[in-house]
Amino acid sequence: MTAKASDKTVGILGGMGSESTAYFFLKVIKSTPARTDQDHLRIIVDNNSNIPDRTQAIFGMGESPVAEAQKTIHILENAGAELIAIPCNTMHYFYSELQNSTKIPILNMISETASHISNTFPDIKKIGLLATTGTLETRLYHKAINDIEILIPDDDLQKKVMNSIYGEQGIKAGYTFGSSRNEILEVINVLIDQGAEAVILGCSELSLLSIEEEVSVPLIHPSQVLADVVIKTARSDT
Known part of the structure; x- marks a missing residue:
C-alpha cells in the first residue's frame, strides 16, 4: 500500500519512557501495511526525556509535566505534524491541558x-x-x-x-x-x-x-x- 499525498504526518510525543517510545514507534511501523519504504507514514518523534514524572506530579511530589510536554507539542506542530500520539497512559490525566494548547488533534489512548x-x-x-x-x-x-x-x-x-x-x-x-x-x-x-x-x-x-x-x-x-x-x-x- 503506497503512501498517499493525503496521508497525515504523525507526531509522537515521546520520552515517557524512551524505550517504550521506541517500542510504540516500532508498533506503528510493524502494523502498517507496507512493502517498500515509501509505503510508510511520515512520522516525527520527539523523545523528550526532560518531561517530569507524571505520577509524582499527580501526587504533588514533583513538577507538572504539562509545560515541557507543550514544548514538544509545539516542536511537532512546527515540524509539520498533523496529528499527535502520546504513548504514555498516565500523561492522559493532563490530556485536556495538552489538547487545549494546540489545534492539532491529539489522539486519546x-x-x-x-x-x-x-x-x-x-x-x-x-x-x-x-x-x-x-x-x-x-x-x-x-x-x-x-x-x-x-x-x-x-x-x-x-x-x-x-x-x-x-x-x-x-x-x-x-x-x-x-x-x-x-x-x-x-x-x-x-x-x-x-x-x-x-x-x-x-x-x-x-x-x-x-x-x-x-x-x-x-x-x-x-x-x-x-x-x-x-x-x-x-x-x-x-
Whole structure:
C-alpha cells in the first residue's frame, strides 16, 4: 500500500519512557501495511526525556509535566505534524491541558482503548488493570470503561507493580526479565484468580515484557491500540 499525498504526518510525543517510545514507534511501523519504504507514514518523534514524572506530579511530589510536554507539542506542530500520539497512559490525566494548547488533534489512548475493549470483548464482565499508581488513583480507565468491573491490585501488589516499573531493576532501568517480569506475572495471576477475563497493561513499559504466552487470558496493550488508531487516522481522508 503506497503512501498517499493525503496521508497525515504523525507526531509522537515521546520520552515517557524512551524505550517504550521506541517500542510504540516500532508498533506503528510493524502494523502498517507496507512493502517498500515509501509505503510508510511520515512520522516525527520527539523523545523528550526532560518531561517530569507524571505520577509524582499527580501526587504533588514533583513538577507538572504539562509545560515541557507543550514544548514538544509545539516542536511537532512546527515540524509539520498533523496529528499527535502520546504513548504514555498516565500523561492522559493532563490530556485536556495538552489538547487545549494546540489545534492539532491529539489522539486519546485511554478512550481509544476503552472503545477497543467494547468492540473486541463485548461480553466481558471483569477486566484486570495494571498501571502506575497515578493512573489508578485518577481513575482514567474507570471513567472511560462502562459496564465492566475493573479489578486492580491491592496495596501490596501495587507496590510490586511500581517496583517492577520504577525499581533499580525495573523496566524503566532496562530490565525486562528477572524480578520485574516475575512480579508482574504474579499480579496478573492474582487478578485472573479474582475473575479477570482479560488484563489491560495500562503502562506502556509493561508491554516491553512480552508475556502473552505465560498468561491464560488476553492482554490488552493500549500502545498497540494507539498504533492502530494512528495508522487509521493518518490514512483517513477526513
